[in-house]
Amino acid sequence: MMENEFTTEGRGPRFQDGLQVRQDVMGEEFVERAFANAEHTDSAALQDFVTDTVWGGVWTRPGLDHRSRSLLNLGILIALRSHEELAGHVRGALRNGLTRTEITETVIHTAGYCGAPAALAAMRVVQKVLDAELGPLDTAGESNDR
Numbered sequence: 524m525m526e527n528e529f530t531t532e533g534r535g536p537r538f539q540d541g542l543q544v545r546q547d548v549m550g551e552e553f554v555e556r557a558f559a560n561a562e563h564t565d566s567a568a569l570q571d572f573v574t575d576t577v578w579g580g581v582w583t584r585p586g587l588d589h590r591s592r593s594l595l596n597l598g599i600l601i602a603l604r605s606h607e608e609l610a611g612h613v614r615g616a617l618r619n620g621l622t623r624t625e626i627t628e629t630v631i632h633t634a635g636y637c638g639a640p641a642a643l644a645a646m647r648v649v650q651k652v653l654d655a656e657l658g659p660l661d662t663a664g665e666s667n668d669r
Contacts, residue, residue: 538574
């Protein structure tokens with residue numbers, strides 16, 4: 524993050540750790556935009572809380588790697604129908620090593636537990652992100668996993 528746009532001065536080590544993990548998973552631009560959009564609003568405190576508590580307190584815990592946490596997040600966000608958050612976490616899942624096939628299978632898996640409407644709505648979001656990040660499937664329907 525550019526120091527003149529966002530400062531971490533005066534924030535504790537858990538916030539610092541959370542900020543690093545959040546940037547690693549979601550991308551530095553995404554995190555900068557989240558803080559910039561909240562600056563001088565009531566939402567700024569929530570950005571601080573999420574960075575400190577969720578990213579610094581949960582994502583930094585031992586026991587699950589970031590790849591596993593991303594996989595869990597996809598299922599949870601699909602179940603909650605949190606489509607705005609889902610798109611960012613699909614990109615994060617790709618950064619954490621999940622493949623196109625694994626992400627697609629996660630959506631299919633949720634159809635059995637969350638219902639077809641939730642999975643179909645989620646797949647519309649997921650498809651847009653996969654196409655933007657990885658390109659469309661080739662004409663034979665083969666996955667270009669990364």
